[in-house]
Every structure is written in structure tokens, then in C-alpha cells.
Amino acid sequence: MTAGKQEFLDGFRLVLPILVAPISFSFITGATSVQKGLSAFEATLMSASVFAGGGQLLALEVWYEPQAWLLVMLAAISINVRFALQAASVQRKINHFTPLQRWVTIATLTDPAWGMSEVRHLSRQVTFWFISGITVPIYLIWVFGTLAGALLGNLIDDPAKLGLDFGFIGIFIALALPFWKRTGALPVAVASGAVAIAAKLAGFAALYVFIGAMAGVAMAGFMAHRKAKRAQTP
Amino acid sequence: MTMDPYNLTLILLVTLATFAMRAVGAVVMARVELGPISSAAFEAMPVAVLTAVIAPAVLTQGWPEAIAGGVAVLVGLRAPTAVVIVVAMATVAAMRHLLG
Numbered sequence: 240m241t242a243g244k245q246e247f248l249d250g251f252r253l254v255l256p257i258l259v260a261p262i263s264f265s266f267i268t269g270a271t272s273v274q275k276g277l278s279a280f281e282a283t284l285m286s287a288s289v290f291a292g293g294g295q296l297l298a299l300e301v302w303y304e305p306q307a308w309l310l311v312m313l314a315a316i317s318i319n320v321r322f323a324l325q326a327a328s329v330q331r332k333i334n335h336f337t338p339l340q341r342w343v344t345i346a347t348l349t350d351p352a353w354g355m356s357e358v359r360h361l362s363r364q365v366t367f368w369f370i371s372g373i374t375v376p377i378y379l380i381w382v383f384g385t386l387a388g389a390l391l392g393n394l395i396d397d398p399a400k401l402g403l404d405f406g407f408i409g410i411f412i413a414l415a416l417p418f419w420k421r422t423g424a425l426p427v428a429v430a431s432g433a434v435a436i437a438a439k440l441a442g443f444a445a446l447y448v449f450i451g452a453m454a455g456v457a458m459a460g461f462m463a464h465r466k467a468k469r470a471q472t473p
Numbered sequence: 474m475t476m477d478p479y480n481l482t483l484i485l486l487v488t489l490a491t492f493a494m495r496a497v498g499a500v501v502m503a504r505v506e507l508g509p510i511s512s513a514a515f516e517a518m519p520v521a522v523l524t525a526v527i528a529p530a531v532l533t534q535g536w537p538e539a540i541a542g543g544v545a546v547l548v549g550l551r552a553p554t555a556v557v558i559v560v561a562m563a564t565v566a567a568m569r570h571l572l573g
Contacts, residue, residue, distance in 0.1 A: 260554040267558065278475040281484065288488040297526065298487045311483050315490035318526075321519045322491070326498030345499040346492060402566030405541060408530045409561025412545045413554040415523035424520050431521040432528030439529040448525045455521025456514045463513030 243368040250372020253355050260413075261380045264292050267406040269388025274398055275299045279389035286385035290347060290378065293318040293414065296407050297448065304445040317452050325353035332360045333367075340367040347374050426462060431455025537568035 265286065272282030272295075289295050294315040301310040326345050329352075333341055344352075344367065352373045356365045398404055418424055435451025443450060507515065531542030541564035549557040 257554075263555045263558050277480055278477070281476065281480045284481075285484045285487070288484065289491050291491050293523075294487065294491050298483070302483065307483060308486055311487050312490040315487045316494060317518075317522050319491050319494040320515070320522075322494040323498035323502055324515055326495045327502035328498075330499040330503035341499075345495050348495050399569070400566065402541070402562035402564070402569070405538065405565040406558050406562045408527060408538075408542065409545050409558040410554070411523050411527050412542065412561065413549055413557040415520060415527060416546070416549045416557075418520035418523065421520075424517075427517045427520055428524040431525045432532075435525035436529045436532055439533055447529060448522065451525030451528070452518065452521040455524060456517050459517030459521070460510050460514040463510045467509055 243366070246366045246368035247372040250355070250369045251376060252372075254351055254373045254376055257351060258376060258380060261292075261377050262384055263406075264410055265381045265384025266388035266391075267403070267410060268292050268295055269385035269390075270392030270395070270398065270403055271296060271299055271388075271407060272385070273389045273392045274404075275302050277389075279386060279393065282389040283382060283386045287382045289315070290349070290381060291315070291319050291322070292381070293411070296410070300448075301445045310445045313446075313449055317449055321350075322348055325350070329353055329356055332356060332365050333370075335364070336367050343367075344370050344374075347378060349374065349377055351377065423459075423462060427455045427459045430458035536572050537565050540568050541565035 268286060269279075269282050272285065273279060277285065277299075285295060286292075297314040297318050298311040301307060301314055304310050326348055329344065329348060330341075333344055333356075336344065352370055355373055356370060359365050359369060392398070392403070395401065395403065415428075419428055431451045431454050433451075434454035435447050438447035438450040527542070531538055541561050544564045545557050545561040548560045552560070
């Protein structure tokens, strides 16, 4: 067995137990996309080109609002800004890749590819084939799962009756839980949640996510500022 | 195979915005060191955004959504993602049936 093959299998074995998440997530994304008025082809194209479920679902929420062109980008940026941090960290570990390998890795970066590369880096050099072993199965599942969800979603006439519309919130809760458990997360979550609710009730139909998130980010900055000040004056 | 210019334009914009986030991280942020306050603000973004999506969806729509959200959080403390998704959908569907 070649070294590249072994590396690919190492990545694949790590990602295997968590593949159930992209399977269900992609299915919901496909079903939601067709409910929002995309064709099955458009839904699949979107998954193949965006390859970031949270951003896709959030963008679909504001798909028909006035100034949708701006709101969909804000939605994608606000949920996907974490990729900037993850890519910055991964970039430092993949300087030995060829430029093409580096750009493929960055353009298809996912939460698992980032997290597993960080852990791998603790014990050995991260290779392109290792990351491919993680990303290739996720990408294939993502695209074909969206197609399956879109085709089957077309057959369901009342998605709310089955709770399908709420699957999106289920996904977000599952994504948020590890963050909520971290120390210092509670004030940030309370600030963003409370302000988001207030903004929604005040009628900011499409911008409430962004407004709430900014309140949470401001709270995090404020807490870091206070901590830094305390450290200065013992 | 239907393609709508409106949908295709928005898909392109979402693609570009998402790619920009990944690329900015690799090209710009890998070269600059953030101070403690800006890095705390950046690190808080996922939890801030996720909570700003979840809280209004769970707490402003009615009892079925509030109950299902609470159940999903409790289940999620122990169970994996796929279980949380299924439990959230099943609970909201059952509550809508019972209460609606």
C-alpha cells in the first residue's frame, strides 16, 4: 500500500463515525431548498458549489426578502466566518502542499476537516491525502444527499406536519451545543439570543440574526476587554 | 432540469461569500496576529450566530417549537447530531398535532 493510500484511509476511518451527520443534514438541506422554490437541480448545484450547510439554510431563510442579494451574502458570511479562523489555522499546517492542493483544501474546508487536521498535526505532518480522506466522503454525501432530499422533499405536500421545517433548528442546536458548553459562552449566548428575539419582534424580519450575532460578538469583546483590564491592575 | 436566473444569481452570491470567508482566512488572517479582544470577538462568532438563529425560532413561534427546542437541547447533551435532528422534528410534529 502506498503512503498516500494509507493517509487517505487514516482520514476516512476518522470521519466514518460522524458521516451520519452530513447524511441527515444534506437531506434536510435538499428538502428545505425545494420547499423554498429551488428546483432539485438548483438545490444540488448550490450544495456542490457552496458546500456549507449552515450558510445554505440561513440564506434560504431570506431568499425572497427585499434586497435578497445582500441578505443571502450576509447570511453566508455571518455563519461561515468561522471558516476564516479555521482556514487561517489550517493554512499554517499545509505550507508543504502544492498550490493546487492548498487551494482545493481551503476551498472545501469543513468543520471536521479542520478539527481532525488540528488533532493530526499534534502527532505528525498533515498530508493532502489525509484531508482528502475526510473531505471526499463528506462532499459526495453532501451533494447526493441534497439531491435525494430535494427529490423526496418534492413528494411531501405538508412539510410542517412532519416537522421537516424544524429539522434545520435541530441541526443548529446540535451544532451550537459544543459551543454553549464552553466557559464564557453563556453571556455571549444570552446577549445574542435576547437581542435577536427583540429584533425579530421589532420587525427586523431578515436582519435579526445579524443584529443578534453582533450583540453577542460585542459581549465577547467587552468580556475580553474587562479581563485584560483586570490583568493590568492586580 | 429547471434553472431560474434569480435562483442562479443568489446561489452564485452565496458561493462567493462562502469562498471569500475560507480564502480570507488562508490569505490574510494566517499572516496577521489578532489582539486578545478581536480574537475573542472572532471566536465568539459561531456561538453568537447560532444562538441568534435558534433563540427566535424556538421562543417566538409557539408552544410546539418551544417544547421541541427544549427537548432537542436536553437530548443533545448526550446524543449525537442525527438523533437531535430526528428528535427535534418528531417532537415538533407531535406537539403541532396535539396542540394545534
